[in-house]
Amino acid sequence: MTGGNLQETLAPLLRTENLAVGYRAARGSGGKNRDRQVLSGIDLELRPGELVCLLGPNGAGKSTLLRTLAGLQAPLSGRLLVDGEDFFRLPAEARARKTAIVLTERIEAGNLSVYALAALGRHPHTGWSGRMLAGDSAAVRRGLEEAGAWELRDRLFDELSDGEKQRVMLARALAQEPALLLLDEPTAFLDLPRRVETMRSLRNLARQRGRAVLLSTHDLDLAMRAADRLWLLPPGGPVQTGLPEDLALRGAVGSVFDQGDVAFDPSTGQFRIHGHPEKWAGLSGDPVLMLWTARALEREGFGIAEKDAPIRIAAERRDGAPAWECFDGASGRSLGIFPTLEALSTHLRG
Amino acid sequence: MSAGIRRNWFWLAVLLALLTGLFCLGLALGSVTIPLRDAVGALLGRPASNPVWDRILWEIRLPRCLTAVLAGSALALSGLEMQTLFRNPLAGPYSMGISSGATLGVALAVLAGAAAGADVPGFLALRGIGSQLGVAGSAVAGSAIVMVLVLIVARRIQSNTTLLILGLMFGQMAGALVSVLQAFSSSEQIRAFAFWGFGSYAGVTWAQMPVLAGAVLAGTAMAALCAKPMNALLIGWTYARSLGVPIRKLRFLLLASTSVLAGAVTAFCGPVAFLGLAVPHLCRGLFRTADHRILIPACLLMGASLSLASDLASRLPGGGRALPLNAVTALVGAPVVIWVLLRRRAPKDD
Structure with missing residues (x-):
């Protein structure tokens, strides 16, 4: 396989330069510099066709980083380049043609059918009236099929199970035809077989259409097996990136997750629960x-x-x-x- | 998909036919019954066989029916916009206190007019373009102020019912201020104001029609611009933003459109209850869609029809007597609200 070498030579789809993410203090809230910085000094790259898992303990800033990369919140400082362009200088619709996000939050969608919801993904591509052309309908169908939700198309979204809703939200993101697909804990509400299946299909999505897929998860074991690359977010520390195996051998996985009696054992690739045997x-x-x-x-x-x-x-x-x-x-x-x-x-x- | 589009056109045509029929009935029925042939003939420019009928048609019935059409479509459309903006099925210009804000605006304008030496019942009858624009403008401003207050609170409060109760409270506060103002008014002023408060389409003259029609047209045009982004809003603000929807612009346009529509109607017809809340639900049920590109024309037609029907019903007692318009619309609208509440509980119990 030359895939690894090929990826090295491809220009990165996304690059961050000394990016700092967090929450800006509300305007007019009094004192200056009350911004809450969650992560800083982030220099990362994502290449087309790559599946990257973002791992870190609760509160390390996974969601904040994802929301920033999706353009939902502006960075506190630094630059985010997508396809070589400064992402936050682009108009909102142009950003939405490059990245799509699937969030953890569960939504209610009133009267929307599954097809109508997935078709919302065409929003940044259609004109002011939202009229769907043949190419738009084809993209919606492809998104629904790739997410395994085509047979749900006539159902009402609010009547679906959690797993089905997740697939429909993914279909909507795929209909958006983004170069970069971001997912916040896509496996959180799924049972083990569906988690494995989801990871497998996300990996295919990345490979087949040359997208980059970045997802946050708590599922270390699954992430280490499925991801091309991990981004580890230690609490407070710099982001560590690399092949899962390299990170494990370097002790980076342990440094991020070891806590109390829980320790990562590089000899088994698993967590040990009793850290101090008697x-x-x-x-x-x-x-x-x-x-x-x-x-x-x-x-x-x-x-x-x-x-x-x-x-x-x-x-x-x-x-x-x-x-x-x-x-x-x-x-x-x-x-x-x-x-x-x-x-x-x-x-x-x- | 094409079956759905045919279905939409079919029902829009049915609503248009219904509206035309009700309009003709509205011209024909009343304390003096005019044969349909003469009523329709008058519309087409043929003089009626009885010159008295001619005068009744042109000076009373036609402006009244046109007012009913304008007010009904405006209220229904503003209700649709508010339900999408607040993502709350029970939102509406009356239920969230927007009409009360407009009422307060009208009361202030009237009081200011009285202080300036204007004859109050005459001022409320809105003779002269100056008083028309003054009262309509302050009603729109009153609506906008309550809208802004509810919007500010809505950013902090997630619960639909809490928001609704808060909207009600803002409305109550505006109502209380109106009562306080009345304590300083003459009994003649109070009577004129109370009569206005029952809601009526009878008071709008040809001289006032351009201002009302202009406001409704402007509000409708702004709503039409928002049709596509309102669809995206159905899956929440965060996703809408990720689809490239310009959030601030959308919020402003919806706020302006709703205030102009609800404010202008309230200034000319008094607060009319429940039409704005009920009609969007009836349209969603009839068209089985959440697509605003269909719901906007549907709400305009259905709102106008229901408004004409309510006005007709209020003339039922005959002999120059009339039921308060608000009583009729409440009898139609309240059951719809109850139906919405009961239906929303159902899926939660599954």
Whole structure:
């Protein structure tokens, strides 16, 4: 695949230069400089065809950054370039032809049918009367089909389920034919299979039509698997970007999310819940069994020790079936053989 | 889609036919019944077979029917605009206190006129272009002030019902100020004002018609400019902005249009209840659409028809007696509001 190299050579669709985002103090509210700065010194790039996930703890400024990139609020300072043009110098309709956003907030849409709602995406493309030409209708149909909402077109929006509404709002954004698609937590209200499906289809949307897709999410695991690139927002710190794997290896993921007893474990790519074990156990045997045994032991409050642990557990397949044998660490005496992790846990507890 | 467009044209044609029929009935019926043939003939420039009928038609019935058409379409249109602007199905010029603001404006103008030595009942009858523009202008200003107050509050308050109650309160305050003003008025002034307060289409003369018609035309033109962005507003201010809608301009145009429409009608016809609130719902139900490009002409036709029908009903007792117009429109409008309230509860319980 030359995709990676190709992307490197493409001009960025979006570039920020020393961007600071936040909320401006209301005009006439008295004292000066009461702007609330959420993030500053942001230098980022987005390329066509790229799916980027924006990750960070609550309050790190994900939504504020997305809203700024969508043109919904002006930056406090710095520049935002889209297709090489200063985004905030463009008229509102020209901005809306370049970027579209799908927000988390759930909306009520009165009497609007799904088709009529998706057709609102043509707003920045039609004339003053809003008359739809053949090209507009084709874009609406394509948006509905790409979002998997074409068969909903005659239903009333307010009668749909949350997941269906999400698809329709995505269809509306796609009908807008933006070069950059922004989504604020598109997977928040979905169950696991739909989350995976949503990510997969967003990835296709990015690849097939050369759009850039940027989405914020709390789903670290899914984001690390699906995203071409991550933007990590540590609270207060500078934004870190890179391939998910590079960021994990560099320890950047941990630095953003580690908190209290929760820690990111780069050796498994997952979060560990017990950060400070009081008991230790040694572990050996079959690699797959070891992975799951370690998780069961961690839940019981054990840390996995390299050597000199008071107990040692051998996890091996015996006659095809898994079995766990527990040894006293000092004497090497067997303490018993267990057919399941549940039996082992019960023994360790008691 | 084409089936939907045919359906829209069909119902618009039906409404136009209904309006024409009601207009002819309005010319024919009253304390003196004029044969339809003569009534319609008079419209086409043929002198009626009875010269007395001719005078009744030209000096009483025709201006009254034209006033009913202008007032009904203006109120319905301003109701539609307010419901979209506030995203509130119960918004309307009367329910949100806009008519009360206009009433206050009229009361102030009348009092100022009396202080300046004008003859009050004559002043309210609006003879002379100066007093017409004075009263109409202060009614529009009164409407606009209440609109601005409600708009300011609406930016802080999310709840529809709270906003509605606040609108009612602004209306009550304006009403209270009117009462205070009346305490300083002569009994003749009070009587003239009270009669005006019942609402009537009978008082508008040919001399006043150009001012009323001009205001309604101006308000309608502004509303027509807003048809497309009002559609975008159906999915909320944030999304509308992301679609490139110039929010401030739209808010100003809707504010101006609503104030001119509701204010001018109130100045000439008194506060007319419920037409503005009820007609948009009837149109949405009939046309099964939320598209303002259809709802605007639909509201104009339906508002005019319902207004003519209410005026006809108010003449029912016969013998020179008439029911207060406000009583008739309330009898038509209040059930629509109840229906809207009951229907809105339903989906929440699913």
